[in-house]
Amino acid sequence: MPDRHVDHLLIGGGIASATCARVLRDEGAQGSILLVGRELDPPYHRPPVTKEFLRGASSREDAYIDAPGWWEENDVELMTRTSVMSLDPDARLATLSDKRTVEYDQALLATGATVRRLSVEGAQLEGVHYLRTLGNSESLRRDVEGVERVVMVGGSYVGCEVAASLTELGKRCTIVMQESFVLERHFGSQAGRFFQDVLEEHGIEVLGDREVHRFEAAADEPERIGAVVITNGEVIDAQAVVAGVGAVPDVMLARRSGLELGELGGVRCDSWLRTSSASVFAAGDMCEYDSVLHGRPMRIEHEEVAAAQGRTAALNMLGVDQPHREVPYFFSDLSDWVSLEYVGPASEWDRELVRGSMAERRFSLWYVHEQRVVGVLSVDRPEDLDHARRLIAEGIEVSGALDAIADPDADLAHLGA
Helix, strand or coil: CCCEEEEEEEECCCHHHHHHHHHHHHCCCCCCEEEECCCCCCCECCHHHCCHHHHCCCCCHHHECCCCCHHHHCCEEEECCCCEEEEECCCCEEEECCCCEEEEEEEEECCCEEECCCCCECCCCECEEECCCHHHHHHHHHHCCCCCEEEEECCCHHHHHHHHHHHHCCCEEEEECCCCCCCHHHHHHHHHHHHHHHHHHCCCEEECCCCEEEEEECCCCCCEEEEEEECCCCEEECCEEEECCCEEECCHHHHHHCCCECCCCCEEECCCCECCCCCEEECCCCEEEEECCCCEEECCCCHHHHHHHHHHHHHHHCCCCCCCCCCCEEEEEECCCEEEEEECCCCCCCEEEEEEECCCCEEEEEEEECCEEEEEEEECCCHHHHHHHHHHHHCCECCCCHHHHHCCCCCCCCCCC
């Protein structure tokens, strides 16, 4: 016999599970809800890990998604420092790390992702950091207090955001990356060059088209990082390193449970975010779902996407029968220097249209593929995003409207109307 029964078991302590719990209650769910997360903290927002929390500008509690009293007030049981070790979808039974068993009616699998670790020589040295949690961020902040030079490996969101934050703390920062420009893999070289210019204006050194060969220990501290050696033999002094080289969906529990996995490395879901087991839904970084909007399987790692999927999963747990149709939205900022918003994502495009002025740092960059808008990046032009969402969601052909899109004063409301 199981030790207990719950109506809704939410596995994972991130924003997908937290949003699912909130929507279940907001939409009238009366049954029991248990959220199980392995971290010390209750569910929290991830962006502060590389931004204001890292800089010491906000507290741990400021990052929490809900106030501490919300869980009790809404009769949602929150179990931190606990993992689900096994899941039997047929028996609808979960075994926790404390050996207790929980029978459930419906479950949400939202185990997120884990950082991809470097496998180069010297990667085990002290001072090499990976950022995923508040605890990681706290450790990095303490470690660099007496440090002058920090190297970021990777030119994606983590590398750029951390470089900006540590520069604000007075550190000399260098980004080493395989790409030619920062954020190029997400937004292309034109946007990448723009963001790289911003970073370099604030003193950040960016070394593109390079690959890390090994880490060397400091001469006076043989257990600690002292330098980064590039494949061409170039040596960069480093008193600390932050590796931001991507994340891997955490599908270990799903694999052990016999749930179907997808080609993109996530847990395979239909458009309603149901897994191969009718009683188990998935959301967040490890959710690979059939996208109604994109016409193909998608797996997207971003907090706003995880929250939106948590909402869809909750509604479908309640029988609403609603496919996930929300256009994915992203945001980021490089300290207070520049902020970006993005809807898409565009996996490929054959044309880029600039609306506004990149020189004045107020523009949107429109990605068009086969005469349809597939993504839009906005820097200080948030008003363009609603039009972009509509065009993407409806798959409207824009071949006759390219001049209007590129005209910052043109009204886009009529497009596709």
